[in-house]
Amino acid sequence: NILWGTLLAVLVSIGVGVALAEFVAVVPEGTNEIIAGVASIIAVIFVTWMIFWMARQSRNLKSELHSKIDNAKQNNFTLVAVAFFAVIREGIETAVFIWSASRATGEDTNPIFGATLGLSIAAVAGYLVYRGALRLNLSKFFQYTGAFLIVVAAGIFAYGIHELQEVGLLPFLTETTYDLSGVIEKDGWLDTLLRGTISFRSKPSYLESIIWFGYLITVGWLYLKPQKK
Numbered sequence: 001n002i003l004w005g006t007l008l009a010v011l012v013s014i015g016v017g018v019a020l021a022e023f024v025a026v027v028p029e030g031t032n033e034i035i036a037g038v039a040s041i042i043a044v045i046f047v048t049w050m051i052f053w054m055a056r057q058s059r060n061l062k063s064e065l066h067s068k069i070d071n072a073k074q075n076n077f078t079l080v081a082v083a084f085f086a087v088i089r090e091g092i093e094t095a096v097f098i099w100s101a102s103r104a105t106g107e108d109t110n111p112i113f114g115a116t117l118g119l120s121i122a123a124v125a126g127y128l129v130y131r132g133a134l135r136l137n138l139s140k141f142f143q144y145t146g147a148f149l150i151v152v153a154a155g156i157f158a159y160g161i162h163e164l165q166e167v168g169l170l171p172f173l174t175e176t177t178y179d180l181s182g183v184i185e186k187d188g189w190l191d192t193l194l195r196g197t198i199s200f201r202s203k204p205s206y207l208e209s210i211i212w213f214g215y216l217i218t219v220g221w222l223y224l225k226p227q228k229k
Contacts, residue, residue, distance in 0.1 A: 041161075055142060161207055
């Protein structure tokens with residue numbers, strides 16, 4: 001029953017991602033960029049919230065889920081619901097985030113292949129943890145992955161701003177901050193790697209740079225600063 005709930009949540013999440021991609025493909029020119037920009041910013045909000053939530057809840061997450069399952073064992077439908085709602089929130093957030101990341105990095109970085117590979121590894125790791133063959137310190141795991149996600153989210157945030165500037169919704173600070181295209185060859189392996197991981201742009205505008213550095217420094221500081229016990 002837990003697996004059925006999980007599978008249903010995964011299918012709904014995939015459906016949200018596909019629906020978003022299909023909708024954007026048929027909208028008029030110009031609207032496409034607005035949707036991509038707004039969706040990217042929303043995705044960053046989702047992920048930022050998730051990073052801090054996981055940092056707070058990682059120590060108690062396992063015991064909390066065990067408690068919910070123990071309380072629902074007498075009711076098969078409730079078990080399905082517990083699994084569904086445990087997965088669907090992060091599933092939809094992940095679908096929107098992956099869609100935004102694929103737009104930001106470009107099709108030549110094979111984002112769908114990367115996302116499929118990552119999700120497959122996560123599924124195998126989850127199964128191994130369930131079978132007891134793999135032990136993870138969830139607190140440390142989410143601490144390191146959260147720090148990396150902050151860097152990724154900063155790039156997607158800057159990409160969202162870039163799309164809104166492209167259609168004239170943010171017509172200020174549009175001058176180029178710096179140009180690294182002479183150092184990092186366009187579509188070369190380094191350019192592809194950086195775009196595919198952190199949505200790197202070699203010629204960002206002033207506003208993009210302010211957003212990237214501002215988000216990275218502010219959120220990074222809040223995330224890494226010592227927490228009161």
